[in-house]
Amino acid sequence: MRVTLKNTIVAGLVASAAAFGGTALAQNVRIGFHVPLTGFAASDGMSAMRGAELAVEQINAAGGVNGRKIELVVQDDQARADQAVPLANKYVGEGLKLMVSGSFSAPTRAAASVFQAAQIPYISAYAIHPDITRAGNYVFRTAFTGEVQGRAAAKVAGDLLKKKKVTLVTLNNDFGQSLAAGFKEAAGKFGVQVVSEYTFGMQDRQFGSIVASVRKDNPEVIFLVGYYFNGGPLVAQLRAAGIKAQIIGTEGFDSQHFLDIVKGAGEGLIVATALDRGTKSTATRKFIDDFEAKYKTAADMIAASTHTAVNVAAEAVRRAGPTDSAKIRSAIAGLKDFEVAAGRLSFNELGESYKPAQIQIIRDGKYHHFATIDDPVLLAPPVK
């Protein structure tokens, strides 16, 4: 008897929750968000998740879009392309009208063609592979492509620091190689000579032989491309071996975790990234402050990127309404100088965005503003 009664109550509760939940959901604007919450990229996935959640919280606190709350429909893609396709099909099946990728290039590239075919607007927050936006006119990117970041770093080395001899040490995936390609492409323009090049793998944490080689080459600048978990140990090992050359890193190092690993060895290191700590932009300042207040840790580039992408999505819904994906697409494409955490965004015909590169330097264990490169020619995103 007791069991039956308990079951009845539970069933009743579930039913009413479903009913209330159902009505609430119907009114919400649902934005799909796939992100690596487990697997090797889970750390970046957590930053991505936090940035997106903060954006939703802020937007809803300010009244939502057109009186409706926005809601993320989150799925874990493990940063794997083979997970991304079924997952993308699931989103399509659920009838979502708008998608944000909080993930790496491999899954984003794979999912992009699914969303393009289904004509669902898809915004890549920080995946950098050039093929992503080539999937079609429904695909957008709020981040820099790798080549653009690489060109910015070459300008830092040759133009801002007036150094000539550079050694490249880059991760052997699309991220590392597209940045290296951009750097080499622009190096000549700034009188920079690449004296040697080394690559390393995603799982490498010990770089003894690369460190020995860099010491032998004796460059003035070392351009390093990697993520915090391989770049951190690499920088520490270079400095421990007494190598004093200026190190220029990229957005992959733009996180508190990088600073925690390198500690003192990071002093003076410069990164080319999208998040300006010395910003005068209210959108960026609010993002940095609210992030720290909510998560008790410093904001990073990835969180800024997903925060940006969710805001772009919400703005498009504000302008076009939540139901017609073709109108939402046009609204995204039509954004001009839209102010977000990662700067002022405008999209070109390929769906790529232009924004200035933020050059930051580590002093006293924190990132500080060093320079801003606002050069629409040098940093022009690809158009085809």
Added chain:
Amino acid sequence: MYYAELLLVGIVWGCTYAMMALGLTLVYGLLRILHVAQATIFTLGAYTGLLVANHVGSLPLAFLAAALLAGVVGPLVYRVVYEPILDKPPFVALVASIGILVAMEDGFRLLFGPYGMPFSDNSFSTVTYSIGGAHLNLVQLWMIVAAVVLISAFAVFATRTRAGVAWRATVSEPAMASSFGIDVQRVRYLNFFIASLLAGVAGLLVGLLNNLVEPGMGSVISYKGLAIIVLGGLGNVPGTLVASLVLGIVESFGTVFLDKIMDRDAIAFLFLIVVLMIRPHGLLARH
């Protein structure tokens, strides 16, 4: 001098591999299990050491804790996971082992977060020595010393003590050893204790070298460890040690000279394929 430095780096890597692979080959020799989950013990050692070092502030205590906890959990894995399936075909234990590795990687992630954790004081890796122009930091030196000391201690144990003789007897003739009154169960626990202790210490040393302890830090080294014990001739202890050193050195040079063609982790497996084509029974095989 540059080449001497690469050689030295290779020896440090080789010592890391030796500490992992010795345990793998011991377990294989005794039970014919490919103990992939050894990498979980490696990561466990690193996390244990990091937590003790960061909260208590003593590195010797961190090493002790890492060695002991790893040494306890290893035999526990044997008792709980492997022992009930010993009569099944070997791949059953291998599947279970991979299962532990995958599950525990996410287990560490749930417990300690996905970002990995740095040591709050890791000044040791910045203390550098110059040996004939080649540079080595204190932790790299410890890695070599730990490998030499622990592996020598194991050699003394295996050849000079009663327990060591019992262990060797069990490896070569388990049924005979048992009928001569050797407690086979104890030998197996001892085997896992030694293997896990080595892995735990290696894990902490690698954590210190990287200044980063992360959930997935064991996955590459575990598969590489399997390649090494095959290279060494499965169950062959001296072969495994030689294979570890050779692979470390090949990788050290390969990272710099082959990096346009393949990644460091691919070198290990290419090397494995080449050696197996020339010497199918392993580097030190007699036939």
